Amino acid sequence: MKRFLITAAALALTASIAAGASSTATGVSNAMNPAISLNALFLGQWNDDTPTAHENFVKLQEAEIQLTSVVDPFWTADVVLAFHPAHAHDGEEAHGMETDLELATLTSTAMPAGLGLTLGRFYLPVGRHAVLHTHQYGFSRAPLAQQLILGDHGLTEIGAKVDATLPLPWWSEVAVYGVNGDAEIFDAEDRSPAYGAHWSNLWDLTDDATFELGGSYLAGPAARHEDLAGELNLLGVDATWKWVASGRSQGPAAEVSVEAYLPDADNAAADPTGWFALGQYRVHRDWWLGAGYGRVNDVEVAGADWTEWHAAATYAPSHFSSLRAEVSRIEEIDGAASDLRVAVQWNFTIGSHPAHLY
Amino acid sequence: MKRITPMILAALLLGAASASAGLKVVATTSDLGNLAALVGGEDVEVSILCPGDSDPHYLPAKPSLARKLGKADLLVYNGLELEVAWLPPLITKARNPKVRPGAKGDLDCSTALTEILDVPGRGADRGQGDIHPLGNPHYNLDPRAMVLVAQRMAARMGELDPDHAADYARRADAFAQAMRGKLREWETAIAPVRAGHILLYHQTWTYLVHWLGLDVYGEIEHRPGIAPSPKHVQQMVERGRELGDVIVVAATWSHIDVARRTAERIGAPLAVLPAATGAEDGIDGYIQLIDTIVARLVAAAGERGGP
Incomplete structure (x- = not known):
């Protein structure tokens, strides 16, 4: 009888472990694991102006691992680890891969009066495009203005952000934040914090169309090159019109957005400016066509002006994979430099990936 | 004070309105x-x-x-x-x-x-x-x-x-x-439809056909959310021709052009159905919704020449 009981107990324990039900005894359970996903972007590119391996390649553009979970009754957490080719530093050629902690945020679920609080490392809300993950871009890369003015390594910072919805007849939200000030746009030697705000407003024009208008302000102690030396004050404005045909599942849709950055630095010989306009149209349930134009002035040195244009066709047979073909041209205004680029980008997402905001 | 008083009154009125x-x-x-x-x-x-x-x-x-x-x-x-x-x-x-x-x-x-x-x-x-x-x-x-x-x-x-x-x-x-x-009433009215077969565009209608006891032989969009392959559509067409007495069913928001072409190739009627209250003008309540769905299925069964 005793042997029977021991055998029965052992079988019961084995069965419960096999079912993953007995974390009390084993200390092992996946019941509270975060939602985990991975997005990988690959890019093949050919340039007519710079036939080097640096500019002509097929490579992993970026891979992001995202973890999302409820922490406790008071917080939710998001962490994004990004793997990408190493950035060049101080004129040295880059080799290998780098890993960045792109996001690590705690978002409060217990703030009073409808306020939002985010702590940790987050995208600074300067306009709409700078807060997108790379796989959300309408084109293979960020617009030139974003790369050259905000920094091509992204505008993520450690600090705190408070959001408030304003009691207006339309959707209106203000975000204010204070951060460490160590992004590329800021002076790495100056330890003064940076701060800023973003005000976004959205109107439902019809059941199918919306118009969003936003304004951004960013102030910090630094600049990353001589034209942005001294105290930096950056203004941004963004406007987006979106249309999604209701009554048609995965039917026609369109989006046009315009965004401008207007930095003002104390000691600059000429303040750079930049703007871009991007448009996308879904011509079929799986197919998007896009076009974009952008311009930056007085970037790096006074008088260095550039334009860019892009055309892209994207095939997205599901929410979880897409293939894009793109042609871009970047030209120096009143200068000799120009570059025609042909690119193919493909991406996939696996796992439980959180839904994107509008 | 003259300015403040109307503002306070307005605020009180707004408060009263939201409270009620x-x-x-x-x-x-x-x-x-x-x-x-x-x-x-x-x-x-x-x-x-x-x-x-x-x-x-x-x-x-x-x-x-x-x-x-x-x-x-x-x-x-x-x-x-x-x-x-x-x-x-x-x-x-x-x-x-x-x-x-x-x-x-x-x-x-x-x-x-x-x-x-x-x-x-x-x-x-x-x-x-x-x-x-x-x-x-x-x-x-x-x-x-x-x-x-x-x-x-x-x-x-x-x-x-x-x-x-x-x-x-x-x-x-x-x-x-x-x-x-x-x-x-609905379960009695649907009898003519039960005699034939149904090809769904999407699995929107699974509970409906389960409740009404209709015979579904497949879906055009067999992998939900993914455009159907020509090979799969061809299989559905061939199967539909074999079975005969088929109705193709799609929601108002479906890719109706694909559903219509498939129905034409089978030689079957297409029933475009509202899948929710308010999907069409005049369908303002749940009972109207199911009334409309049943009526259109029965009408489609009449078109295919069923009993």
């Missing part, structure tokens, strides 16, 4: 919104996030919808991950603790069901398309399920607003009573 509005209910779909209005009556104020003419899989998560959620006392949603692409960011954006997951104002209506169809096995993956891992979420097209949902709604509304709990229960019972009469 009753329980503020936000429903994700028009069918749940219609049911909430039936159960809640004059004691609730109902807002709907996804209009009846829009596919609830793909609603854009507009911040203006979060604004509605921000004022809600009760959120009623379909569940089974129907709204997974847009409801979670809206709840986050709304920053309303009353409707956060686990709060009393958070009601997953699928918890009222006694049977969930098409629950995938352990081997389910996205190779099978945009499947719902918790099962087919389109139970709104089975009136028997909606009776259970109405009762669950009444119970939750009663918890949030005990003063009117008896009214909510009475209205849910009235809905159940009305459904009992209509169920017999």
Whole structure:
């Protein structure tokens, strides 16, 4: 009888472990694991102006691992680890891969009066495009203005952000934040914090169309090159019109957005400016066509002006994979430099990936 | 003082207006919104996030919808991950603790069901398309399920607003009573359709055909959310020709052109059906919705020359 009981107990324990039900005894359970996903972007590119391996390649553009979970009754957490080719530093050629902690945020679920609080490392809300993950871009890369003015390594910072919805007849939200000030746009030697705000407003024009208008302000102690030396004050404005045909599942849709950055630095010989306009149209349930134009002035040195244009066709047979073909041209205004680029980008997402905001 | 007094009066009036509005209910779909209005009556104020003419899989998560959620006392949603692409960011954006997951104002209506169809096995993956891992979420097209949902709604509304709990229960019972009469009528009327076969565009209609006992031989969009391959469509066409007496069924928001071409190749009638209250003008209530669906299926059965 005793042997029977021991055998029965052992079988019961084995069965419960096999079912993953007995974390009390084993200390092992996946019941509270975060939602985990991975997005990988690959890019093949050919340039007519710079036939080097640096500019002509097929490579992993970026891979992001995202973890999302409820922490406790008071917080939710998001962490994004990004793997990408190493950035060049101080004129040295880059080799290998780098890993960045792109996001690590705690978002409060217990703030009073409808306020939002985010702590940790987050995208600074300067306009709409700078807060997108790379796989959300309408084109293979960020617009030139974003790369050259905000920094091509992204505008993520450690600090705190408070959001408030304003009691207006339309959707209106203000975000204010204070951060460490160590992004590329800021002076790495100056330890003064940076701060800023973003005000976004959205109107439902019809059941199918919306118009969003936003304004951004960013102030910090630094600049990353001589034209942005001294105290930096950056203004941004963004406007987006979106249309999604209701009554048609995965039917026609369109989006046009315009965004401008207007930095003002104390000691600059000429303040750079930049703007871009991007448009996308879904011509079929799986197919998007896009076009974009952008311009930056007085970037790096006074008088260095550039334009860019892009055309892209994207095939997205599901929410979880897409293939894009793109042609871009970047030209120096009143200068000799120009570059025609042909690119193919493909991406996939696996796992439980959180839904994107509008 | 002259300026301040009218402002104070206006504020008081606004406060009084909002205080008299009753329980503020936000429903994700028009069918749940219609049911909430039936159960809640004059004691609730109902807002709907996804209009009846829009596919609830793909609603854009507009911040203006979060604004509605921000004022809600009760959120009623379909569940089974129907709204997974847009409801979670809206709840986050709304920053309303009353409707956060686990709060009393958070009601997953699928918890009222006694049977969930098409629950995938352990081997389910996205190779099978945009499947719902918790099962087919389109139970709104089975009136028997909606009776259970109405009762669950009444119970939750009663918890949030005990003063009117008896009214909510009475209205849910009235809905159940009305459904009992209509169920017999619909189940009798559908008899000619049972004699033939059905080809669905999407699995939207799984609960409907299960309830009515219709014979479904396949789906055009066999992997949900993914455009059907020409080879699969050809197989469905050939099978339809073999079987004969086929009706092709698609929702108003489906890719009707694909469904129509398939129906033409089979030589079958196409029934374009409203899949939710408000999907078409004049379909303003749940009973009208099912009336319309049954009538169109019966009409299509007449076209195919069935009994």
